[in-house]
Amino acid sequence: MYQISLKKVNKENLLDVLEVFQEGRSSLVLRFTSEEPELFGNLFEYEENTNLMALVMEKEYILWINEHFQIFDKFCGRKENSETFTLFKELVFKLIENKIIEYNANNDISSKDLCISLLQDKREVLQDFIGVASKNERNYKKLLYSYQKDKVLFDREFKRLSRS
Amino acid sequence: MKDFQSSIVDAVKNALKGTEGVIDGIDGIQANLVEQISNELNEQVTLNNLKSKLAVLFEYEKNYLELVKEYKEEIKFASTIQEDLRKERAKFFSDTLQEVSNTLSEAQIDNEVASRWLKELVGSYTKSLDLSSGLIEEHTLDMIGKIRSEAKSNKASVDVSNITKKGE
Numbered sequence: 352m353y354q355i356s357l358k359k360v361n362k363e364n365l366l367d368v369l370e371v372f373q374e375g376r377s378s379l380v381l382r383f384t385s386e387e388p389e390l391f392g393n394l395f396e397y398e399e400n401t402n403l404m405a406l407v408m409e410k411e412y413i414l415w416i417n418e419h420f421q422i423f424d425k426f427c428g429r430k431e432n433s434e435t436f437t438l439f440k441e442l443v444f445k446l447i448e449n450k451i452i453e454y455n456a457n458n459d460i461s462s463k464d465l466c467i468s469l470l471q472d473k474r475e476v477l478q479d480f481i482g483v484a485s486k487n488e489r490n491y492k493k494l495l496y497s498y499q500k501d502k503v504l505f506d507r508e509f510k511r512l513s514r515s
Numbered sequence: 516m517k518d519f520q521s522s523i524v525d526a527v528k529n530a531l532k533g534t535e536g537v538i539d540g541i542d543g544i545q546a547n548l549v550e551q552i553s554n555e556l557n558e559q560v561t562l563n564n565l566k567s568k569l570a571v572l573f574e575y576e577k578n579y580l581e582l583v584k585e586y587k588e589e590i591k592f593a594s595t596i597q598e599d600l601r602k603e604r605a606k607f608f609s610d611t612l613q614e615v616s617n618t619l620s621e622a623q624i625d626n627e628v629a630s631r632w633l634k635e636l637v638g639s640y641t642k643s644l645d646l647s648s649g650l651i652e653e654h655t656l657d658m659i660g661k662i663r664s665e666a667k668s669n670k671a672s673v674d675v676s677n678i679t680k681k682g683e
Contacts, residue, residue, distance in 0.1 A: 362592055365596075365650065365651075365654055366596070368650065369596065369600075369647050369650065369651070372643055372646065372647050373603070373647070375643060376603075376607075376640055376643050376644070379636065379639060379640060379643075380611055380614075380615060380636070380640070383615040383618055383619065383632075383636065384614055384615060384618050386618060386622055391622055391624070394619075394622075394624050394625075394628055394632070395624070398624075398625045398628050404628065404631070408631075408632075408635050411635075412635075412639060415639065438650075442646050442647075442650065445646055446642065446643070446646065449642060
């Protein structure tokens with residue numbers, strides 16, 4: 352199991368990462384309490400299609416993981432603190448790992464392969480990160496545009512499943 | 516192994532060896548004398564031992580208090596962030612979940628769909644909470660480790676011989 356190394360974590364870094372995750376949880380709830388149109392539209396549209404509804408759930412989860420990077424960029428991006436980024440990265444890594452384990456153990460999830468492949472891509476990009484020093488490099492941009500990319504890939508999957 | 520009291524009695528008897536028969540009735544007097552000296556010596560030594568032990572205990576407590584004082588802010592910080600997370604978890608299950616359920620219901624989302632989404636929300640939310648909680652826990656353990664290690668390094672300077680030296 353992936354272990355978090357806290358050898359050099361100070362209070363400020365810890366608080367920053369906790370704040371990013373708290374903001375992530377708030378945004379998750381807000382999508383429901385604000386009746387986010389795209390999400391609620393899907394809840395009606397696919398209410399009788401279990402597979403597509405499951406795909407909406409996976410899409411929500413993966414986009415939620417992506418959102419953590421945007422929140423991190425908003426809260427801590429300017430600080431250029433490599434320790435905070437490393438800690439944040441390790442925690443997101445765990446969020447991804449947990450989901451991959453869940454997918455692998457469950458054969459009922461529709462489009463399981465797509466979801467695993469998206470998460471594995473994210474995991475690989477994360478693994479290549481050493482710290483915020485590499486922020487300007489290609490990998491960081493890859494993470495930031497993954498939000499749009501994942502959305503498009505999910506839309507394609509919706510179309511494919513709707514046709515079949 | 517001989518107990519401490521018997522050792523003292525033997526030592527006093529040895530010191531008085533050769534005095535038998537010098538004075539009439541010395542054997543009876545000697546026995547009383549041995550007992551009296553032994554008791555007094557024993558009391559004195561016991562008292563000194565107790566004093567040394569108390570001094571060691573006092574030094575230990577003093578060191579621990581100093582450590583707690585030194586880490587006061589750290590302990591307060593760890594306790595506050597743990598408490599905040601506990602409150603957030605409690606609020607999620609007592610209020611937030613109900614709020615989301617009401618929104619789904621008012622929007623007329625199918626009951627079965629709403630129930631699946633609520634379950635999904637609980638799973639994702641608690642996963643994130645658990646990760647945050649694990650992070651705080653590791654930070655706290657790290658701090659406890661530091662305190663323990665400092666306490667251990669102080670322990671070497673707190674022993675009976677050092678206390679006795681200080682008292683001299």
